[in-house]
Structures are given as structure tokens and as C-alpha cells.
Amino acid sequence: xxxxxxxxxxxxxxxxxxxxxxxxxxxxxxxxxxxxxxxxxxxxxxxxxxxxxxxxxxxxxxxxxxxxxxxxxxxxxxxxxxxxxxxxxxxxxxxxxxxxxxxxxxxxxxxxxxxxxxxxxxxxxxxxxxxxxxxxxxxxxxxxxxxxxxxxxxxxxxxxxxxxxxx
Numbered sequence: 001x002x003x004x005x006x007x008x009x010x011x012x013x014x015x016x017x018x019x020x021x022x023x024x025x026x027x028x029x030x031x032x033x034x035x036x037x038x039x040x041x042x043x044x045x046x047x048x049x050x051x052x053x054x055x056x057x058x059x060x061x062x063x064x065x066x067x068x069x070x071x072x073x074x075x076x077x078x079x080x081x082x083x084x085x086x087x088x089x090x091x092x093x094x095x096x097x098x099x100x101x102x103x104x105x106x107x108x109x110x111x112x113x114x115x116x117x118x119x120x121x122x123x124x125x126x127x128x129x130x131x132x133x134x135x136x137x138x139x140x141x142x143x144x145x146x147x148x149x150x151x152x153x154x155x156x157x158x159x160x161x162x163x164x165x166x167x
Contacts (some may be wrong), residue, residue, distance in 0.1 A: 048138040 129150045 122154055125154065129153075 126147060
């Protein structure tokens with residue numbers, strides 16, 4: 001079967017020496033390098049997982065800040081709308097008050113002008129009545145008696161509202 005000769009034994013010894021040298025020189029450093037690489041990869045994975053968690057936490061915080069900013073912006077808009085509405089109501093109230101004041105002033109002015117016109121009209125009616133009476137009678141009574149007579153007549157007209165005219 002197998003022939004054991006010196007060459008085979010020398011090859012076996014050379015193989016074992018080679019395995020011993022490779023174990024000492026190559027296998028242990030190679031295994032050490034693989035273990036270091038494995039721990040480095042595990043550390044990188046752990047770091048990546050921690051960074052992922054930190055990024056997720058940061059994303060949540062940013063989302064909360066964004067929601068808070070939106071709520072604040074909405075509150076500011078609502079406050080501005082409310083302020084504008086109050087300002088509008090205030091301006092309208094002032095305009096209504098000014099309108100009412102102007103209307104009252106206009107009515108007062110109209111009443112004064114009407115009274116003034118009535119007074120002038122009465123005066124004119126007295127003068128015209130006196131002129132007409134003087135021409136009709138032909139003789140002129142004294143001015144004071146004439147004025148008194150006409151004034152009494154006009155006052156009676158005012159009391160009775162004869163002819164529907166406001167004198």
C-alpha cells in the first residue's frame with residue numbers, strides 16, 4: 001500500500017513545519033486582524049444605530065418645533081384678524097358718531113335758517129301789509145301803531161294756522 005520512504009517522511013515534516021510557521025506568522029495575525037475588523041464593524045454598527053436614534057430624536061424635536069411655530073403663527077394670524085375686526089368696528093362707530101353729529105348740526109342749521117327765514121318773512125309781510133294798508137286807507141297811521149297791528153294779526157294767524165301756511 002503506502003510505501004514509507006524517507007522522501008515521504010521529509011515531505012510530512014516539511015508540511016508540519018510549514019503549518020507551524022504559517023500558524024505562527026500568518027494565521028494568528030490574520031485572525032487578530034479579522035477580530036479587530038469584526039469589532040470595528042460592530043462598533044460602527046452600534047455608532048450608526050446611536051446616530052440613527054439621535055437623528056430620529058432630532059427629527060421629532062424639529063417636528064415639535066415646527067408644530068409649535070405653526071401654532072404660534074396661527075395665533076398671531078388670529079390675533080391680527082381680531083385686532084383688525086376691532087379696529088374696523090371702532091372706525092365704523094366713529095364714522096357713525098361723526099355722521100350723527102354732522103346730521104344733527106345740519107338739522108340745527110336748517111332749523112336756524114328756517115327760523116331766520118320765517119322772521120325775515122314776517123318782517124317782509126309786515127312791511128308789505130303796511131304798504132298795502134297805507135295805499136288802501138290812504139292815510140298812514142304812525143309806524144308804531146302799524147307795526148303793533150300787523151304783529152297782532154300775524155300772531156293770530158300763527159295760532160290758528162289760517163290757510164295752512166306756517167308763519
